[in-house]
Amino acid sequence: MLNLERARALRVIDTPTKGRELLEALKDIEDHFIKAYDSGLEISRMLEASRVQCLSGLEEIKESSNKLARSITWNRSLSSRSSSSKSLLSSSSVSSSMRTELKSDLFDDYGMDAGSHSLTLGRLYAWEKKLYEEVxxxxxxxxxxxxxxxxxxxxDSAEEGLHFVDKSRAEANDLHSRISVALRSVESISDRIQKLRDEELQPQLYELLHGLMRNWKMMLESHEAQNRVMLEVKYFNSRAYGKFSNDSHRLATLQLEAELDNWHSxxxxxxxxxxxxxxxxxGWLSKFVSPNVEFCSSGDPLVLPCRIHWPPLLVxxxxxxxxxxxxxxxxxxxxxxxFGKDIHALWNQQGEEQxxxxxxxxxxxxxxxxTLAFQRAERRILESKISEQGSEMSVRNFIExxxxxxxxxxxxxxxxxxxxGKHLASxxxxxxxxxxxxxxxxxxxxESLAEFSKATxxxxxxxxxxxxxxxxAENNGSNVSYME
Known part of the structure; x- marks a missing residue:
């Protein structure tokens, strides 16, 4: 009876008004989240997120590095997707089984049309390491x-002897020859690194920029739509209303708070x-700037004339x-x-309501x-008074x-x-x-995500x-400033 009375009172709260219902609106919010997630899959594919996860173990990472090192050893002209893969896989010094392994592990299933970004970075690292060792x-x-x-x-040739002097000169000449070879090797490796930078890394970064632009356009549409949906919410209608503040629903609120914290992170x-x-x-690309060229560190970096001497990718x-x-x-x-604080306040309020x-x-x-005890006592007293047929005083005492x-x-x-009443108010x-x-x-x-997406x-x-x-502008020798 008491629960029925509370339910009747609560129907006043649940009376729909013009606008959207919260739970129905949240379903639309979820649909837009899924669309935003789907748009991000292209970026995950471009960055080969699944492949990176597969190489999470130390041994797998070492093996991948070894394969990259072997690919550099077998063919020192790795510079682009087409040339590097064809020349490496056609090398006569590689066995057929090794070709199959390298083809499946290194050159198949590229995340970008310009080639595997992760493998390009791996090759650049391997060549940089080789360059460091050579230097x-x-x-x-x-x-x-x-x-x-x-x-x-x-x-003193007279004291040391002509033979000893000639031997020292021969050793010096040999060291000089080794220095010349090392310089040529360093120059060759540097050329390969720059070729990787210009023919692989640069187009990959520009392809990634296009992908990110498409992704955030979809994110912008999703977040704007989500904001419109939430602004239309006017009421909350749940069949379980009046019972939702139980332990399971408080746990759901706590989980939502955790998800919001994870979203923020x-x-x-x-x-x-x-x-x-x-x-x-x-920072790595700035190393390609000649020490004789001033690297501007003050003023507006987007319009400084010294940028004309920078590699395009550095700009x-x-x-x-x-x-x-x-x-x-x-x-x-x-x-x-x-929002996380609001959800935590809801969790506290649900606790107070409970x-x-x-x-x-x-x-x-x-x-x-x-009530039951009163009814029993009343019945016992009534039966006792009737059986005793007491006086007027006894009847009055009974009534009192x-x-x-x-x-x-x-x-x-x-x-x-x-x-x-306090429970209803709660x-x-x-x-x-x-x-x-x-x-x-x-x-x-x-709203903030929509603004962030628009700016992005x-x-x-x-x-x-x-x-x-x-x-x-490159062909004309002029400088281009980036305008936001």
Whole structure:
């Protein structure tokens, strides 16, 4: 009976108004999340995320590095997807089984039309390591040569003997020849690294820019649609309303809070990781700038004339990094954090509602027990008085006793009504937090994500357009400034 009364009272809360219902709206939100996820699969394919996951073990990574090293050893002209794969797989020094292994592991299933970005980075790393070893060995040889020449100049041919002097000269000449060979090797490796940079890495980065631009255009559409959906939410209608603040639903709220925290972490990681990668790549590319060319570090980096001496990919990375700094990622992070706090407040409110419900249920049981006890006592007293056929005084005492017991019962019932009113108020507050919290929180997040997506699309579009204009300007020897 009491539960029925509460249910009737709650129907006032659930009366639909003009607008969308929360649960129905959240289904549309989920659909747009799936569309956004699907658009991101292209980037995962381009960056070969599944292949990177497969190489998570140390032994697999070592084996992959060894294959890259062998590919460099067998064919020293690896520079592009077409030339590197054809020349390597046709090399007479490679067995048929090894060709099959390398073909399946290194050159098949490219994530980009321009080739495997991860394998290009692997080859660049291998060549950089080889270059480091060659320079280190050449430096040691040069130092030995300098010491040998110094000793040879200080030698007295009369005292040391002509044979010993001739031997020292021969050793010095041999060291000089080794230095010349090392210099040619260093120059050759440097040429291969630059060829990899221009023929593989550069087109891969530009292809990635196009892919990211397409991805964020879809993200922009999804987040704008999600924001519109949440702004239309006006009410919450659930068959389980009045019972949703149980342990399982509190757990669901807690899980939602955890997912929001994970969403925030993933978003900030995406921004910071992209920034770290572009900065690292730009730092490496800056090594190709001649020491005689001034590397501008002040003023507006996007229009400085010294950029004309930079490799095109360095200009792109420099502009890319500068634009990443201006994206409104902090606004998104703050909106996600704020929404997480709203969800945590809902979790606390559900706990308070549960506590109030337990209090009402306990009082209801106590009222039922007292009512039953009163009825039994009333029946016993009535039977006793009738059998005794007592005096008028006894009847009056009986009436007073029953009235007192009834008054106590009525006071307890009023106490229960007060607690039921508090429970109803608590449920209304929970309901309000759900409607306002979800609408305000999601709308804030989606609005900030839409602005971030719009700025991101503009950034990638500008970088792509700049590259197209730069190609035309290269032949004219003019400089192109990137305009946001």
């Amino acid at each position: 280190k060995a050449g430096e040691q040889t040069r130092k030995t040569y300098v010491r040998k020449c110094s000793r040879l100049r200080s030698q 993933c978003f900030t990681a995406y921004v910071s990781t992209q920034k770290a990668y572009i900065e690292a790549l730009g 792109t990375c420099h502009d890319w990094s500068a634009c990443l700094e201006k994206l409104p990622h902090k606004t998104v992070a703050c909106a996600m954090k704020s 506590q109030q419900k337990r209090k009402v249920d306990g009082l209801s049981k106590e009222l039922d027990r007292r 006793d029953i009235a007192e017991r009834k008054n106590e019962l009525e006071m307890f019932r009023k106490r229960l009504d007060v607690e039921q 449920m209304k507050e929970t309901h309000g937090i759900i409607i306002n919290g979800f609408q305000r929180g999601f709308s804030s997040v989606f 699309v503009k950034m990638y579009s500008g970088l792509v357009t700049y590259r197209k204009n730069a190609k035309t």
